[in-house]
Amino acid sequence: MIKSIGLKNFELFKLTELTLDKINIISGVNLDDSQASSNGSGKSTLAKNAITFCLYGDVVGINLKDLIRIGTKEAEITLVIQKGNDAYKIVRTIPAGLTIALNGKEIEGNTNTIKQKYIDERFGDYEFFKKFRMIDSKGINLLDLGITNLRKELMNFVDDLFTGIRKKLLADKLTRETFNIDKRLYKFSLSPRRLNVLEKGCRDIKITSDSIRREIESHQIADTKINSEYSGNKKTLELLTENYDNNLNMISKNVKNIAECNQQMTFDADTSELEAEQDTIESLYDSILEDREILQKNIEAINMKIYSINETLSRNSQDNIRVHNEITELNNVELGTRCDKCGSIVDKEHREKYKEDKYKILVSLDYEQAESKESLKAVEIELINKREELLKIDSTLADLRKNVDENNKLIKKLNSEKAENAKYSALLDTYTKNNASLNEDNLKIDSKIKELRLSISKLEKELQMSVFITGKLNSDSAISQNKLQKTQEYLMKLKEAFKFIDYKYTAKDVLLYAEAVRVLDSFAGYYINEWLSQLAVIMNDLLRNVNMHVEFNADKEFIKIKNGENELKYEQLSSGQKCFLSSVFKLAILLHKGEDEGIIIADEGLGNMDAINFVKFLEICKTLPYQYFIIYQNLPDLEEVNKINITRKNGESTI
Numbered sequence: 001m002i003k004s005i006g007l008k009n010f011e012l013f014k015l016t017e018l019t020l021d022k023i024n025i026i027s028g029v030n031l032d033d034s035q036a037s038s039n040g041s042g043k044s045t046l047a048k049n050a051i052t053f054c055l056y057g058d059v060v061g062i063n064l065k066d067l068i069r070i071g072t073k074e075a076e077i078t079l080v081i082q083k084g085n086d087a088y089k090i091v092r093t094i095p096a097g098l099t100i101a102l103n104g105k106e107i108e109g110n111t112n113t114i115k116q117k118y119i120d121e122r123f124g125d126y127e128f129f130k131k132f133r134m135i136d137s138k139g140i141n142l143l144d145l146g147i148t149n150l151r152k153e154l155m156n157f158v159d160d161l162f163t164g165i166r167k168k169l170l171a172d173k174l175t176r177e178t179f180n181i182d183k184r185l186y187k188f189s190l191s192p193r194r195l196n197v198l199e200k201g202c203r204d205i206k207i208t209s210d211s212i213r214r215e216i217e218s219h220q221i222a223d224t225k226i227n228s229e230y231s232g233n234k235k236t237l238e239l240l241t242e243n244y245d246n247n248l249n250m251i252s253k254n255v256k257n258i259a260e261c262n263q264q265m266t267f268d269a270d271t272s273e274l275e276a277e278q279d280t281i282e283s284l285y286d287s288i289l290e291d292r293e294i295l296q297k298n299i300e301a302i303n304m305k306i307y308s309i310n311e312t313l314s315r316n317s318q319d320n321i322r323v324h325n326e327i328t329e330l331n332n333v334e335l336g337t338r339c340d341k342c343g344s345i346v347d348k349e350h351r352e353k354y355k356e357d358k359y360k361i362l363v364s365l366d367y368e369q370a371e372s373k374e375s376l377k378a379v380e381i382e383l384i385n386k387r388e389e390l391l392k393i394d395s396t397l398a399d400l401r402k403n404v405d406e407n408n409k410l411i412k413k414l415n416s417e418k419a420e421n422a423k424y425s426a427l428l429d430t431y432t433k434n435n436a437s438l439n440e441d442n443l444k445i446d447s448k449i450k451e452l453r454l455s456i457s458k459l460e461k462e463l464q465m466s467v468f469i470t471g472k473l474n475s476d477s478a479i480s481q482n483k484l485q486k487t488q489e490y491l492m493k494l495k496e497a498f499k500f501i502d503y504k505y506t507a508k509d510v511l512l513y514a515e516a517v518r519v520l521d522s523f524a525g526y527y528i529n530e531w532l533s534q535l536a537v538i539m540n541d542l543l544r545n546v547n548m549h550v551e552f553n554a555d556k557e558f559i560k561i562k563n564g565e566n567e568l569k570y571e572q573l574s575s576g577q578k579c580f581l582s583s584v585f586k587l588a589i590l591l592h593k594g595e596d597e598g599i600i601i602a603d604e605g606l607g608n609m610d611a612i613n614f615v616k617f618l619e620i621c622k623t624l625p626y627q628y629f630i631i632y633q634n635l636p637d638l639e640e641v642n643k644i645n646i647t648r649k650n651g652e653s654t655i
Contacts, residue, residue, distance in 0.1 A: 001627045002051070002599060003087075006078035009069040010053075011045045012653035017078075018046075021642035023621060023628045025635050028646035028653075038633050042646045042653030047629045048134070048603040054079045054092045055119060056126040057112070064094050070651070083122065083597065090119070124598065132590060133598060135583050135605035143559060143570060143582045173513035198491040205487060209480040216473045223466050230459040237452045244445045247438045254431040254438075261424040261431070271414045278407045285400040292393045295386060302383045309376045316369045323358050323365070330354055529553070531592075538588040542623075546616045550581070579608040580617060587624060602630040611636055 002020050007013040028041030049059045049067065054077040059067060068075040074093055081088040089101040098115050100107040109115040120126070124133075335347055344350055532552035539550050549562040561568045561581070573581070583606065590598075600621075606614060614632060621628050622640060635643065646653050 001082050001597070003080045003082050004078075005046075005050060005054075005080075006076075007046075007050055008076040008078075009072040010050060010075045010077055011067055011069060012042045012648060012651065013045065014069065014652055016653075016655055018644065018655055020627070023618065023640065024630065024642045024644055025638075026629065026631050026644045026646065027633050027635060028648065031647065031649045032651065041648045043631045044603050045653070046644070046646065047631050048136075048601050050077050051079070051599070051601065051629065052126075052129070053077055054090055055123060056129070057092060057098070057116065058126065060130070068094055081123075088122075132586055133600055135586065135600065135602040143578065143585055169513055169517050173517070195491070195494050198487055198494060201487050202484065202491055205480055205484040209477065209484055212473055212477045212480055216470065216477060219466060219470045219473065223463070223470065226459055226462055226466065230456065230463065233452050233456050233459065237449060237456065240445050240449050240452065244442055244449065247442045247445070251435050251438050251442075254435045258428055258431050258435075261428040265421050265424045265428075271411050271418075274407060274411055274414070278404065278411065281400055281403055281407070285397065285404065288393060288397055288400070292390065292397065295390050295393060299383065299386045299390065302379055302386060306376065306379050306383065309372050309379065312372050313369060313376070316365050316372065320362060320365045320369070323361050327355055327358050535585070535588050535592055538591050539584055542584055542588060542620050545619065548581075575608045576610055576613055579606060580613045583617060584620060587620070587626075590626070591624070596625050599627045599629065602628070602632075604631045606630060606632055 001022070004017065004019050006017040008015055024047075026043050026047050028038045028043045030037055030039060030041040033040060049062065053059050053064075053067065057064075074095070076091065076093045076097075079088075079090045081090065087103055089104075091097070091099045096112065098112045100109070100115055100118060107115065107118060109118065123129075330351055333351075335351075336345060338345060529552070536550055536552050543549065547564050551560045553560075559570045561570065561573065563577075570578070570581075583602070587600070606617065609617065611634070615636065615638065618638065618641070635641075644655060646655060
């Protein structure tokens with residue numbers, strides 16, 4: 001039985017591993033198809049191609065290079081198969097790789113041909129597999145062949161049997177030729193007393209031999225039990241020793257890791273004082289920054305004041321120039337003319353009075369101008385002092401900022417070291433606890449190892465004693481068998497000689513066997529008919545629960561079917577019914593041949609069956625010792641069936 005299958009870059013499958021049951025029904029949908037049909041989804045890849053490729057290195061009608069997934073260079077199939085108490089793991093790759101493992105140990109083989117022969121010997125050859133273990137819609141329906149061709153196909157099963165009969169007939173013919181009265185070989189005296197003595201001797205030796213054989217079998221059972229316990233203890237000891245050594249290696253690694261952690265752990269600095277200092281500096285920085293903003297506003301106010309004073313000085317200077325110009329213009333006006341400024345007649349008195357007023361204005365302007373200049377000097381000195389104070393504040397802020405940045409870098413570094421220390425401290429704790437657990441585990445393992453070694457030592461002594469006893473018994477048995485063989489040979493010769501008393505072979509006896517050999521081939525047809533009758537019994541047993549019955553005969557219409565009360569010819573059956581009977585026929589052949597395990601692959605070969613017949617077929621399958629891989633769409637809900645749904649999307653099939 002195939003327990004699991006793994007596909008890697010095989011056709012549409014990229015990487016898939018699947019656990020399998022006795023009955024596996026496979027359906028699929030191809031989403032890359034605009035109709036979302038099941039064609040091309042990868043059903044046949046899983047049900048047939050992957051299995052036949054892994055077992056036999058071949059897929060009918062497909063070149064191996066076309067089995068590799070597009071875009072990759074290598075494909076691989078892995079089958080895990082349980083056969084009796086043995087577990088096989090077969091891995092076959094494209095281009096040309098094949099490995100076989102039995103119970104975890106790889107099978108040696110110089111070539112793939114040798115390895116393939118190993119597979120064929122255990123799982124059957126490829127031709128038989130294709131013909132009788134595959135139900136393919138494109139394959140052979142044996143019941144459609146007709147009686148003549150069906151006989152040829154069935155002769156494959158009975159060739160060995162007829163060959164054996166032929167050899168026996170020829171051997172008997174040779175015996176009659178040898179024991180012909182004219183060629184008598186036994187010339188010694190025929191004594192009934194001697195015959196009785198030999199027969200009694202055979203019986204006595206056989207009793208002794210059987211007694212020795214039973215004693216050997218008893219010892220073999222005991223040896224098997226001891227060997228089983230010995231092997232189990234040896235394996236357990238190996239596993240425990242391996243676990244013990246692994247634990248020691250892990251402890252050594254942990255010790256090394258602990259040392260590395262201790263090396264990596266640096267001084268765990270206390271940053272609380274530094275962080276408090278940082279808070280103080282940042283608070284002072286913020287306070288000075290506020291003072292700077294106030295000073296900056298004062299400087300701006302002083303600059304506005306300077307600007308205002310300069311405006312006053314400029315305005316007074318312009319007024320001074322204007323008054324001087326007015327005086328100059330008045331001096332240039334002729335006496336007796338009308339004044340442009342006041343409209344009066346200009347005379348000396350008018351001129352002098354006008355000048356006097358203007359000079360007063362000039363004096364006032366000069367006084368105001370002097371005051372403004374003094375005020376400007378005082379304000380400019382204040383501005384210089386404020387700017388110097390601002391420069392000092394900026395210098396102080398820069399120093400504080402530098403201290404803050406340096407402290408931040410130091411705090412970050414110290415915090416990073418603290419984080420590293422915490423990480424290594426946690427690792428150190430983990431490694432220490434792990435070592436404590438491993439040491440405790442090793443103490444228990446060591447105790448168990450000592451117990452096992454004592455048990456193994458005791459079993460080895462028992463085995464040595466048993467081997468000695470078994471060897472002696474085998475020697476006695478060989479001696480007894482040798483005596484029995486020689487006595488039986490003498491007895492047989494004597495009995496054969498006694499036969500010549502009452503009956504003498506003649507040439508007619510020889511011709512009789514020669515004729516039997518000549519007619520053997522004609523008997524094959526009759527035998528096949530009888531064999532078909534046996535197949536009919538097996539088939540009818542399988543069909544019992546579905547109310548069907550078949551009969552085979554030598555006529556052209558060699559098969560009759562009763563479906564309930566109706567009797568039908570094979571040609572009258574529907575394609576679904578023919579498919580049903582043909583599938584059951586193949587199962588009956590396998591049963592008749594004595595095949596009590598293996599797989600059956602139905603690659604859409606059951607597609608002609610409707611759901612009712614399909615369910616009937618599955619019920620038959622459940623009663624048989626085979627594993628099934630069946631492609632069938634729209635499967636109804638069934639128990640004891642492993643449903644595998646495949647979806648193809650974007651060029652990849654997944655389960």
